[in-house]
Amino acid sequence: MADAKNLKIDIMRSFLGRARGLGSVNDGFNFWWMQRLTSIALVPLAVWFIFSVAHLAGAPYAEARAWASGPVHATLLLALIAVVFQHMHLGIQVVAEDYVHTDWIRTTLVLAVKAASLLLALAAVIAVLKLAITG
Amino acid sequence: MVEAKRFFADLPPRSRPKPGKVWKAPAGAMRVRNFEIYRWDPDAGGNPRVDTYEIDLDQCGPMVLDALIKIKNEIDPTLTFRRSCREGVCGSCAMNIDGVNALACLKAIKDIKRPTVKVNPLPHLPVIKDLIPDLSLAYAQLRSVEPWLKADTPPPPDGERLQSRAERAKLDGLWECILCFCCSTSCPSYWWNGDRYLGPASLLAAWRWISDSRDEATGERLDALKDPFKLYRCHTIFNCTQACPKNLNPAQAIGEMKLAVLAREG
Numbered sequence: 001m002a003d004a005k006n007l008k009i010d011i012m013r014s015f016l017g018r019a020r021g022l023g024s025v026n027d028g029f030n031f032w033w034m035q036r037l038t039s040i041a042l043v044p045l046a047v048w049f050i051f052s053v054a055h056l057a058g059a060p061y062a063e064a065r066a067w068a069s070g071p072v073h074a075t076l077l078l079a080l081i082a083v084v085f086q087h088m089h090l091g092i093q094v095v096a097e098d099y100v101h102t103d104w105i106r107t108t109l110v111l112a113v114k115a116a117s118l119l120l121a122l123a124a125v126i127a128v129l130k131l132a133i134t135g
Numbered sequence: 136m137v138e139a140k141r142f143f144a145d146l147p148p149r150s151r152p153k154p155g156k157v158w159k160a161p162a163g164a165m166r167v168r169n170f171e172i173y174r175w176d177p178d179a180g181g182n183p184r185v186d187t188y189e190i191d192l193d194q195c196g197p198m199v200l201d202a203l204i205k206i207k208n209e210i211d212p213t214l215t216f217r218r219s220c221r222e223g224v225c226g227s228c229a230m231n232i233d234g235v236n237a238l239a240c241l242k243a244i245k246d247i248k249r250p251t252v253k254v255n256p257l258p259h260l261p262v263i264k265d266l267i268p269d270l271s272l273a274y275a276q277l278r279s280v281e282p283w284l285k286a287d288t289p290p291p292p293d294g295e296r297l298q299s300r301a302e303r304a305k306l307d308g309l310w311e312c313i314l315c316f317c318c319s320t321s322c323p324s325y326w327w328n329g330d331r332y333l334g335p336a337s338l339l340a341a342w343r344w345i346s347d348s349r350d351e352a353t354g355e356r357l358d359a360l361k362d363p364f365k366l367y368r369c370h371t372i373f374n375c376t377q378a379c380p381k382n383l384n385p386a387q388a389i390g391e392m393k394l395a396v397l398a399r400e401g
Contacts, residue, residue: 015275021331028363029396094370097363098327 031090038087045080065131074132078125085121089113155184158210164191168244170202172214173255175262183262186211192244199252200228200239203266215265223380226315230266231255236317238380257320259329273316276333280341280359285352302348309343309388311381312336318375318385324368331364335375335385338366342388345395354399361396 011018052073056064067073092113100106155174160167167189175183188206195205200218207214217227221240228239232254233247244252260268290296319325319334333341341360344350360366366389375385 015271016278018330019272019275019279019333024359024362024365026358026361028361028367029400031363032367032393033397033400098324098368098370101327 034086035090035094038083038090041079041083042087045076045083048076049080068128069131069135071132074128077128081121081124081128085117085124089117149182152183152185155186157187158189158206160189160191164189164193166192168192169251170206171251171253172203172206172266174214174265176213177264186214195244197243197245198240199232199237199242199244199247199254202244202252203228203239203254215267217267224313226313229257229315229317229320229380231258231320236321236378238315238317241380257316259320259326268320270316272329273319273334273336276337277314277340280333280337280344280356281352282340282344284344284347284350285355286349287351296349298348305346305348306343308383309339309346312339312343312383313381315380317378317380321374321378322369323372323374324370328364328368332368333360333365335369335389338369338392339383339385339388342392345392353395357392357396357399360392366392366396 052067056067059067068077093110096106096109096113100109152173170188170190171185172188173183174186188202188210190202190205195202198221200221203214203216204218207216216230216239218240219225219227221228223238223241226238229236230239231237232239232242233249233252236257239254254266256262256266256268260270260273263269284296286296314336316334316336318339319329319336322335324332325334338360341356345353345356350356369386369389371386371390373386376383376387379385
């Protein structure tokens with residue numbers, strides 16, 4: 001609107017000032033690199049897990065327990081849990097940063113996803129350890 | 136960007152274009168093609184509108200820019216757009232044509248398959264008038280990567296700084312950028328986070344100077360880029376590379392910078 005009375009300018013900061021913003025946090029590499037490493041690690045772990053679970057399909061409960069409590073399987077399960085939840089929360093954080101533009105919703109969402117991932121990962125780890133230790 | 140970000144990406148009600156005027160082709164025109172062109176006049180205010188111009192292709196040059204110039208000269212002098220060189224060197228006439236960012240001067244009308252030629256300003260920038268977007272922030276982002284030679288070694292007193300042929304060859308595919316911003320404005324990361332993500336055009340310029348054998352500020356440049364938004368908001372979808380009217384590859388340049396940071400973290 002060209003109506004001078006309605007003309008409202010609330011930003012007079014220079015464009016260069018806006019472009020530089022708060023400056024570089026000198027970080028972001030670890031996040032990016034961790035996303036790549038976890039996705040590579042997920043390839044063998046996920047293939048192993050899917051084949052194992054498919055192999056166990058229809059097996060009695062005791063057999064599944066015995067499978068999961070073996071030291072090799074328990075170790076691989078713990079690795080899978082760590083990698084899955086790490087990869088998942090990093091991925092959801094990127095989605096939130098890309099698409100959610102209200103600061104408090106974005107921050108709340110990212111923190112909630114981190115908390116949920118941590119709790120779910122801990123619960124899964126305890127389940128595996130319980131099987132592995134008590135047999 | 137400057138205005139409030141919205142949770143949903145749909146256009147705010149006052150930005151939604153409404154049907155506008157129809158400018159009929161002269162009687163007896165044999166080869167008519169419709170051009171639907173985005174119009175918005177800051178002095179009139181209100182919603183933008185889409186005007187339809189019926190163009191007689193027998194009386195018009197081959198490129199979309201020829202049609203725009205014909206409209207401005209012969210049909211509707213109020214149509215406003217940037218143009219200068221009309222041969223893909225200046226980057227002024229970047230706009231969204233048939234849904235794709237392109238230079239109007241290099242886009243042949245006959246290459247557009249849909250019956251109607253739709254012309255809009257570059258996406259997701261504030262519109263100044265009609266097909267003219269406000270590139271102030273994009274230019275400032277380019278300035279923020281300091282696209283000039285930085286060296287502590289003084290130049291030789293008897294001539295210019297020298298490069299080997301191999302060193303010079305590394306700049307090919309980087310120096311040709313004409314700063315039309317077709318790439319940045321085709322990038323969803325730039326649409327959603329253009330206030331913090333630098334965008335492919337500025338990042339290509341950053342890589343051009345990191346790649347320059349005469350430049351001595353590589354570490355400082357990488358420090359400034361190593362940021363979850365400035366550089367790493369690129370998710371490597373290659374819209375920029377597809378959009379570039381000069382066939383450059385900003386996505387590869389961004390990938391090279393991520394690898395340079397990786398090499399440094401080693």
